Amino acid sequence: MDFLLGLTQLIGVHTILGLSAYVVLLTGQVTIAQAGFFGIGAYIAAMLTTLAGWHIVPAMLVGASVAGVVACIVGFPALRVKGLMLVVATTAFGEFVRLFWFNFDYQIAKGEIMVGPEGGEGFKQIRYFPENGWTTGDVALFIWVILIAIMLALWWMDRSRAGAVLRAVGEDELAAQSVGINLTATKVTAFAVGGFIAGIGGGIYAHYTTHIEHANFSVLLATFAIAYPILGGLTNVTGTLFAVVFIQGILVEGLRFMGDWRNLLFGALIVVAMNVRPRGLIDERVVMIVGRAFSTRKGRADA
Amino acid sequence: MEFIDIVLSISDGVLFGTTYALIGIGFTMIFGVMHKINLAYAATSIGGAYVSWAISTLVPLPAILVFLISAIAAGVIGWLVYLCCFRLVPLDTPLTTLLATVGMLIFIDEVVVHETDGMPQPYPAIFDDVFFEFGEFGLRGDLLFIFVLSFAAMLVLLYLLYRTRLGIATRAVAQQPMAAQLCGISIERTNASTFVITGMLGGLAGAMIGASVGVLSPLLTLPVTVKGLIVTVIGGLGSIPGAIIAGLMVGAFENLFLALRGVTERDMYVMLLLFLFLTFRPGGLFHRSALRD
Incomplete structure (x- = not known):
């Protein structure tokens, strides 16, 4: 049971990370910086709870806000370029953040032991949950409440004017510009929102693993962050959740009986998935079929 | 820090930078021809080097043959x-190919980890016992060999691109695929040959990285990917001379800050260099204005 709860926690956090990339991908920009924002949120939230003794919710909000502000600042120079250049710029930014934490040392004595981030050794003893008597179930519930709130917010945004603007920029920049959409503002806003969401995910991640280090926030995590929404399809937010369940639940956990062949299959299955379903697992066609199924049932009920 | 130490670290960095230049050329050429990013490219290089290492453990071979096998395998x-x-x-959705290459990167990396249990493996070096001294100044023989070999490979590539029919076809497809097709050039064949040629360059670079570091490790893939992409952007997308100069620059810069600030902070300064370029010269060193994105 604990294993399953742990898995739901993991799926929750990775879905939040994936959704942070989803917002940016809607505008057609590929970002490999999400692991950096995730790391900023993780370190700051963990420092506020362990060193300053804050409650977890304000700590996470502050961490996420810092990540969002950094995203906004980085967004202006980075989003002047696009395509491959943006991939490189965001990769470099993510690596820069990772190296920053690798060289960051700030420890204070707390009772017998020293706590705080310690360079390459990482940040140990983030014991907010055990100290305050949260059980694994409580933590899983906490994560999923936040995740569902984020998904509902994004779902609503998708159906509102803001979502239409984001998708317009993603589909065709020139056309979007010609109807008066400010490209830079749209992209930077999406980038900042993405940074904020990634920061929230990072805050949760730091607290439930209790130990973070710079290597957790590498380019590999960032590629996973964009892999979820792309694999799931950008039609709506549920795609990202499905992709995380597919990757973390089925590929990573379900194939565990295969030993170290699992990792081999993992990469190969992503390649196969992209060959078979180039527009994602939940593409427009699936959405249409599901939507039609529901609407006919409703129609019959009315009749 | 003595002045001569700075000069030495820069010169070593320039020599090693030729491998970055080769990787950068690979990224740039694939982008130039297909307008797509191939994130699996550095994994291809390291994978080729691993194949040559595996063969050299079975049959003892001279190091230069090992390098050649690496190039062919990576091709x-x-x-x-x-x-x-x-x-x-389908090529109309750029995200699809991007993610597919990420999957390929993970796949190649994991094949290597699976076959070697993730342990670093010793890689044969050439001329690693030679050291040229000019008074206080000196050059490492193995790095000098890498430099010469890389430049030979670049010259062969430039000859191929500008003096052969294959090169004309490649450049035609890069400029305007539709017009190239109307002239009877097979786009698929050209794309495939670009991947083979860049793969061979990358295999050579992978072998030389292995030889100068002394070991091959799956941990090399991600840093080489990042450095190669940085070189591509600093040099200007689609520009081969730009990639060469940017490769040497990044190598020198990296080695200089390795000497000045230590190994943990080295890469931070390379990223800062990239951000300087993005802010003040987003087109790179050799900017081509009318470039399709």
Whole structure:
């Protein structure tokens, strides 16, 4: 049971990370910086709870806000370029953040032991949950409440004017510009929102693993962050959740009986998935079929 | 820090930078021809080097043959990457090929980890006992060999591109695929040959990285990917001379800050260099204005 709860926690956090990339991908920009924002949120939230003794919710909000502000600042120079250049710029930014934490040392004595981030050794003893008597179930519930709130917010945004603007920029920049959409503002806003969401995910991640280090926030995590929404399809937010369940639940956990062949299959299955379903697992066609199924049932009920 | 130490670290960095230049050329050429990013490219290089290492453990070979085998193996892997991630995937959605190459990167890395249990493996070096001294100044023999070999490879590539029919076809497809097709050039064949050629360059670079570091490790893939991409952007997308100069620059810069600030902070300064370029010269060193994105 604990294993399953742990898995739901993991799926929750990775879905939040994936959704942070989803917002940016809607505008057609590929970002490999999400692991950096995730790391900023993780370190700051963990420092506020362990060193300053804050409650977890304000700590996470502050961490996420810092990540969002950094995203906004980085967004202006980075989003002047696009395509491959943006991939490189965001990769470099993510690596820069990772190296920053690798060289960051700030420890204070707390009772017998020293706590705080310690360079390459990482940040140990983030014991907010055990100290305050949260059980694994409580933590899983906490994560999923936040995740569902984020998904509902994004779902609503998708159906509102803001979502239409984001998708317009993603589909065709020139056309979007010609109807008066400010490209830079749209992209930077999406980038900042993405940074904020990634920061929230990072805050949760730091607290439930209790130990973070710079290597957790590498380019590999960032590629996973964009892999979820792309694999799931950008039609709506549920795609990202499905992709995380597919990757973390089925590929990573379900194939565990295969030993170290699992990792081999993992990469190969992503390649196969992209060959078979180039527009994602939940593409427009699936959405249409599901939507039609529901609407006919409703129609019959009315009749 | 003595002045001569700074000069030495910069010169070593320039020599090693030729490997970055080769990787950068690979990224740039694939982008130039297909307008797509191949994130599996550095994994191709390291994969080729690993194949040559595996063969050299079975049969004892002179180091230069090991390098050649690495180039050929990486050429084959490059073709496989083209087949799995580009040929069979619809090309109108850029995100699809991007993610497919990420999957390929993970796949190649994991094959290597699976075969070697993730342990670093010793890689044969050439002229590692030679050291040229000019008074206080000196050059490492193995790095000098890498420099010469890389430049030979670049010259062969430039000859191929500007003096052969294959090169004309490649440049034609890069400029305007539709017009090239109307002239009877097979786009698929040209794309495939680009992947094989860049794969061979990458295999050579992978072998030389292995030889100068002394070991091969799957941990090399991600840093080489990042450095190669940085070189591509600093040099200017699609520009081969730009990639060469940017490669040497990044090598020198990296080695200088390795000497000044230590290994943990080294890469931070390379990223800062990139951000300086993005802010003040987003087109790179050799900017081509009318470039399709």
